[in-house]
Amino acid sequence: MAGRRPIIEIRNVDKYFGEFQALNDVSLTIHAGERVVICGPSGSGKSTLLRCINRLEEPSAGRLTVDGIELTGAKDTLRRVRTEVGMVFQQFNLFPHLTVLENLTLGPMRVRRISRSEATERARKYLDRVHIPEQAEKYPSELSGGQQQRVAIARSLCMEPRIMLFDEPTSALDPEMINEVLDVMVELAGSGMTMVCVTHEMGFARKVADTMVFMDEGEIVESSPPDAFFSRPSSKRCRQFLDRILEH
Amino acid sequence: MPELVKTRAIPVVLYLIVMYLLVRVSLTGAEAMGYNWQWYRIPDYLFRLTDDGFQWGEISLGLVTTLTLSLQAFLIALAAGLIVALLRLSDLVVGSALAVAFLEFVRNMPLLVLLYLFYYVLGPIFGLDRYAASVLCLGIYHAALVSEIFRAGIQAVSTGQWEAARSIGLSTGQAYRFVVLPQSIKFMLPPMAGEAVHIVKSSAIVSVIAVVELTTTGRNIIADTYLSFEVWFTVAAVYLAITLTLSIFVTFLEKRYAVKS
Ligand SMILES: Nc1ncnc2c1ncn2[C@@H]1O[C@H](COP(=O)(O)OP(=O)(O)OP(=O)(O)O)[C@@H](O)[C@H]1O
Ligand SMILES: [Mg+2]
Numbered sequence: 001m002a003g004r005r006p007i008i009e010i011r012n013v014d015k016y017f018g019e020f021q022a023l024n025d026v027s028l029t030i031h032a033g034e035r036v037v038i039c040g041p042s043g044s045g046k047s048t049l050l051r052c053i054n055r056l057e058e059p060s061a062g063r064l065t066v067d068g069i070e071l072t073g074a075k076d077t078l079r080r081v082r083t084e085v086g087m088v089f090q091q092f093n094l095f096p097h098l099t100v101l102e103n104l105t106l107g108p109m110r111v112r113r114i115s116r117s118e119a120t121e122r123a124r125k126y127l128d129r130v131h132i133p134e135q136a137e138k139y140p141s142e143l144s145g146g147q148q149q150r151v152a153i154a155r156s157l158c159m160e161p162r163i164m165l166f167d168e169p170t171s172a173l174d175p176e177m178i179n180e181v182l183d184v185m186v187e188l189a190g191s192g193m194t195m196v197c198v199t200h201e202m203g204f205a206r207k208v209a210d211t212m213v214f215m216d217e218g219e220i221v222e223s224s225p226p227d228a229f230f231s232r233p234s235s236k237r238c239r240q241f242l243d244r245i246l247e248h
Numbered sequence: 249m250p251e252l253v254k255t256r257a258i259p260v261v262l263y264l265i266v267m268y269l270l271v272r273v274s275l276t277g278a279e280a281m282g283y284n285w286q287w288y289r290i291p292d293y294l295f296r297l298t299d300d301g302f303q304w305g306e307i308s309l310g311l312v313t314t315l316t317l318s319l320q321a322f323l324i325a326l327a328a329g330l331i332v333a334l335l336r337l338s339d340l341v342v343g344s345a346l347a348v349a350f351l352e353f354v355r356n357m358p359l360l361v362l363l364y365l366f367y368y369v370l371g372p373i374f375g376l377d378r379y380a381a382s383v384l385c386l387g388i389y390h391a392a393l394v395s396e397i398f399r400a401g402i403q404a405v406s407t408g409q410w411e412a413a414r415s416i417g418l419s420t421g422q423a424y425r426f427v428v429l430p431q432s433i434k435f436m437l438p439p440m441a442g443e444a445v446h447i448v449k450s451s452a453i454v455s456v457i458a459v460v461e462l463t464t465t466g467r468n469i470i471a472d473t474y475l476s477f478e479v480w481f482t483v484a485a486v487y488l489a490i491t492l493t494l495s496i497f498v499t500f501l502e503k504r505y506a507v508k509s
Binding site: 085 | 409427
């Protein structure tokens with residue numbers, strides 16, 4: 001990624017929940033177009049780090065810059081950043097009272113302030129992109145898990161963000177639906193989107209990652225290109241973790 | 249409609265049995281007292297057909313006042329209750345402290361005392377007549393209860409919905425309006441309906457400051473005619489008719505919302 005512009009800069013970020021330290025002096029630079037895959041044991045702070053990037057959590061200390069905007073508490077920078085950063089959740093979090101189409105047009109119409117017809121056109125484009133153009137009029141509860149997660153990805157894409165965050169997007173899915181979601185993510189990676197994915201799908205990671213990050217106990221223990229990461233991880237903790245998740 | 253009947257059949261039957269026993273007891277009691285029943289005089293208080301044509305009677309007019317009073321108070325309770333709930337849930341320290349103070353004040357005050365406060369204290373200061381004081385008092389009293397219903401309904405929506413709303417850039421207000429409140433409606437509808445019934449019932453208290461609604465009308469008629477049994481039976485039946493109608497309407501609403509989401 002040499003020579004590319006840094007788009008996310010995380011500098012010495014700490015995050016405390018009460019006494020408990022969930023992030024410990026985390027620093028990471030992500031460049032435009034880079035695909036980063038974060039893994040690590042449960043409770044290691046992966047979600048917390050992602051959530052700090054779009055300010056669903058507020059860091060206790062340190063600096064975070066997204067697309068040149070320094071994240072402070074100020075409301076307007078916050079909303080500007082959130083429109084540039086899409087997020088996909090483990091539990092999909094679709095709006096159950098709205099149809100698929102309404103889920104997709106809400107943000108563009110209310111935040112980007114584009115017209116309904118333009119938003120609808122855009123929504124249909126991204127539904128196509130995630131391979132479910134025929135589900136537009138349904139409610140989320142009428143879709144399978146894999147379809148719901150693809151709708152959630154399309155909902156984020158409709159804001160036309162520059163960065164996409166994925167927090168274990170396939171962990172809540174039945175095994176036969178995991179690939180349909182990963183396929184969409186691979187295609188997205190091919191389009192040049194900056195992506196930060198928390199996932200334990202190592203096949204996917206090998207395919208798309210430019211950088212692998214391993215976290216443990218709130219720290220970034222290892223950060224390296226996938227080749228090096230998988231063949232010769234430098235820390236013992238990382239090697240043990242990989243052995244455990246790769247053994248089957 | 250058949251389902252509505254099915255789910256309500258048992259309570260309705262029980263209710264009819266209880267009513268039957270009550271009526272029997274009062275009838276025997278009245279007989280023992282040598283009470284002189286004059287039911288034939290009651291219809292005149294509902295409506296009259298005179299030479300001048302059709303005329304509503306006092307009880308019907310009282311009913312209309314009870315309904316308008318309750319409706320206006322309920323609207324105030326909804327508006328004020330929503331504001332209090334939002335303040336309570338906001339991260340404004342002063343806002344949520346104010347909301348809690350309001351809740352504690354109202355919840356620990358007998359409704360009657362609150363009514364006297366509104367009528368005898370705030371009334372002269374702000375130039376409220378007895379009707380306005382009554383509407384405001386009932387509205388404020390029920391705002392406290394309504395705000396708790398709003399709060400519970402809002403909190404019943406999962407935090408994931410908030411996060412999804414925020415992550416697409418919606419402001420807090422937009423998240424409430426487009427994502428959270430529409431989903432809380434189905435949690436809030438049943439208790440809100442209960443509050444509507446409650447407000448109709450507690451509106452009877454304004455008879456102590458002589459607002460001429462259903463209960464006051466009943467008292468006035470009795471003062472003139474001594475028809476206490478007939479009049480109170482009639483007034484009770486009218487209250488029941490209102491509250492039962494409301495309950496049935498709400499069951500219907502619940503069904504519709506349940507289908508939608
Ligand atoms: N809102 C919160 N309040 C208190 N503690 C929290 C909160 N959010 C996270 N934590 C704690 O911070 C630690 C890191 O949580 P985080 O969700 O970031 O872990 P994770 O790496 O995403 O784990 P998982 O793989 O289970 O999702 C955990 O120990 C968790 O209990
Ligand atoms: Mg997590």
